[in-house]
Amino acid sequence: MKVLFVSSEVAPFAKTGGLADIAGSLPGELRSLGLEISVIMPLYGKINEAKFKVKSTGKTISAQVRDKTVKAKICKTDTVNNVTTYFIKQDSYFKRDQLYGTPQGDYPDNCERFTFFSRAVLEFCKKFDYKPDVIHLNDWQSGLIAVYLKTLYSDDPFFKNTATLITVHNLAYQGIFWAYDMPILNLGWELFSYKYIEFYNNINFLKGGIVFSDIITTVSNKYSKEIQTKEYGCGLEGVLSDRKKDLYGVLNGVDYSIWSPEADKLIAANYSPKDIKNKAVCKKDLQKIYNLPQGPDVPVIGIISRFADQKGFDLIAEVIDKMMALELQLIVLGTGEQKYHDLFAAIGKKYPKKAGIKIAYDNTIAHKIEAGSDFFLMPSRYEPCGLNQIYSLKYGAVPIVRATGGLDDTIINYSPRTKKGTGIKFSKYDSGELMKAIMRALKLYADKKAFTKLVKDDMKLDFSWKMSGRKYIELYKKAIKKAKKR
Numbered sequence: 113m114k115v116l117f118v119s120s121e122v123a124p125f126a127k128t129g130g131l132a133d134i135a136g137s138l139p140g141e142l143r144s145l146g147l148e149i150s151v152i153m154p155l156y157g158k159i160n161e162a163k164f165k166v167k168s169t170g171k172t173i174s175a176q177v178r179d180k181t182v183k184a185k186i187c188k189t190d191t192v193n194n195v196t197t198y199f200i201k202q203d204s205y206f207k208r209d210q211l212y213g214t215p216q217g218d219y220p221d222n223c224e225r226f227t228f229f230s231r232a233v234l235e236f237c238k239k240f241d242y243k244p245d246v247i248h249l250n251d252w253q254s255g256l257i258a259v260y261l262k263t264l265y266s267d268d269p270f271f272k273n274t275a276t277l278i279t280v281h282n283l284a285y286q287g288i289f290w291a292y293d294m295p296i297l298n299l300g301w302e303l304f305s306y307k308y309i310e311f312y313n314n315i316n317f318l319k320g321g322i323v324f325s326d327i328i329t330t331v332s333n334k335y336s337k338e339i340q341t342k343e344y345g346c347g348l349e350g351v352l353s354d355r356k357k358d359l360y361g362v363l364n365g366v367d368y369s370i371w372s373p374e375a376d377k378l379i380a381a382n383y384s385p386k387d388i389k390n391k392a393v394c395k396k397d398l399q400k401i402y403n404l405p406q407g408p409d410v411p412v413i414g415i416i417s418r419f420a421d422q423k424g425f426d427l428i429a430e431v432i433d434k435m436m437a438l439e440l441q442l443i444v445l446g447t448g449e450q451k452y453h454d455l456f457a458a459i460g461k462k463y464p465k466k467a468g469i470k471i472a473y474d475n476t477i478a479h480k481i482e483a484g485s486d487f488f489l490m491p492s493r494y495e496p497c498g499l500n501q502i503y504s505l506k507y508g509a510v511p512i513v514r515a516t517g518g519l520d521d522t523i524i525n526y527s528p529r530t531k532k533g534t535g536i537k538f539s540k541y542d543s544g545e546l547m548k549a550i551m552r553a554l555k556l557y558a559d560k561k562a563f564t565k566l567v568k569d570d571m572k573l574d575f576s577w578k579m580s581g582r583k584y585i586e587l588y589k590k591a592i593k594k595a596k597k598r
C-alpha cells in the first residue's frame with residue numbers, strides 16, 4: 113500500500129503544535145509496519161535546510177491559483193523520521209518567518225497559500241509518478257485536496273483509485289475565507305453551497321475536506337463523539353454527524369525515542385521507573401532555570417502550552433490567589449494570545465517565589481518541565497487528544513486534567529481508596545472543581561509512598577504508535593474500498 117502523508121507542519125522541520133509531532137512520528141511507524149509512505153509539506157523560511165540536508169530534486173511543478181500559473185521547486189530529504197519528506201519550495205508563499213501568521217493575525221493570503229499547496233501536492237504526484245492508494249490529509253491546510261480529487265481531477269486516470277482520509281486535529285481551526293476568494297480556488301460556484309464548501313457565506317477548507325474525503329478521523333474516540341454535538345462541533349456538528357458512519361477516533365501515539373526520561377538528551381539527568389532518584393536532579397535544575405527556591409519537597413506543577421482559549425487558563429485566572437496560598441510551585445512555558453501573556457506575566461510578578469513564567473516557545477525547556485515537574489496541569493475546555501499529558505505520564509509528572517476529549521481517554525482518575533488510576537481528573541468546566549483537583553493532588557503528594565508508586569506506574573504505561581498505526585492501516589483499507597466503489 114502506498115500512502116502520501118500531507119501536512120502543513122512536520123517535526124522537527126517546522127512546528128506550531130501537536131500536528132507536527134504526529135506528522136513527524138506516525139509516518140515512520142507506518143513504514144515500519146510495511147507501508148510505502150512519503151511526507152510532503154511546504155518549505156518554510158524557518159526550516160533549517162542545511163541541518164536537515166534538504167536538497168533540490170531538480171524538478172519543478174506548476175499549479176493554477178486564480179488565473180495564475182505558479183511554479184514551485186520540489187526539494188527533499190531522507191535524513192529524518194525514517195521516511196522521505198518532500199518540500200514544496202515556493203518562496204513568495206512560504207519563505208516567511210511564521211507558518212500561518214503572527215500573534216497579531218493570520219497572513220492575509222492564507223487562502224491562496226494553501227490552495228496552492230493543495231494543488232501543488234496533486235501536481236507533485238503526477239510529476240513524480242507517485243501514485244498513492246491513499247492521500248492522508250491533515251487539518252484545513254490540505255482539506256482542498258479531497259475537493260479537487262472529486263472535482264477538477266475526477267476524470268484524471270492518474271488518480272482513478274486514489275482514496276482520501278482526513279484527520280481533524282483540532283476542529284476550531286477550519287480555514288475560513290470570504291466568498292470573494294472563490295476565484296482563487298478555480299472551483300465552480302456550484303461548490304459554494306451549504307452541501308460542499310460554503311459555511312455561513314464563507315469558504316471553509318476543513319468542511320470541504322470532511323465532505324469529500326472517503327474516511328474522516330479525529331485524534332481520540334471521545335473527541336470524535338464530542339464534535340458531533342453543538343457544544344464542541346464549532347458549527348460543523350451537522351456535517352460531522354451526517355458522516356458519522358465514516359468518522360473514527362484514533363488516539364495519537366507518541367515517539368518515545370524523543371519523549372522519554374531514559375533517552376532524553378535535553379534533561380539534566382536520565383531516569384527510569386526502576387530508579388527515579390535522578391528526577392530530583394531534574395526538579396532542581398528546573399527550579400534553578402525558573403529562579404525559584406530549590407526545595408526538593410515542594411510540589412512543582414508544570415504547564416507547557418499554546419496560550420489559547422481552548423486550554424482553560426481562564427479557570428486558573430479565577431483561582432490563582434487561592435492556588436498561590438498553597439504549598440506549591442507553578443512553572444509555566446507558553447506563547448500565544450496576548451491576554452494570556454499578560455495574565456501569566458502578572459502572576460509571575462505577583463508571586464516571584466512561587467510562580468515561574470516563561471513566555472516563549474522553547475523545546476529544551478519543554479523537556480525539562482516534563483522531567484522536573486511532579487504534576488502537569490491541563491484544565492482544557494476541550495482537547496482533541498493532547499500530547500503533553502501523555503508525555504507527562506512517561507516522565508512521571510502526574511497529570512491533572514479536565515475530563516474532555518483525549519484527556520478523558522488517556523487519563524484514569526486516581527482513587528486514594530483503591531490506589532488505582534493514573535492522574536487527577538475533574539469533569540465540570542469550573543474553577544472550583546479545578547481547585548478541588550489541585551487539593552487532591554497535594555494530598556496525594558503528601559502520601560510519599562502512594563505518590564512514588566503512582567509516578568513509577570505512570571512511567572511504565574505505553575502510548576506508542578503501535579496500536580494506532582495498525583488502526584490507520586485498517587482505515588486506509590476501508591478508504592481504498594470506498595474509492596473503488598466510486
Ligand code: ADP
Nearest residue numbers: 129130417418446472473474475478498499500
Ligand atoms: P496543541 O496541539 O493543541 O498545541 P498538544 O498537547 O497536542 O497541544 O501538543 C502540543 C505540543 O507542542 C507538545 O509537543 C508541546 O510540548 C509543544 N509546545 C506547546 N507550547 C510550547 C512551548 N511554548 N514551547 C515548547 N513546546 C511547546
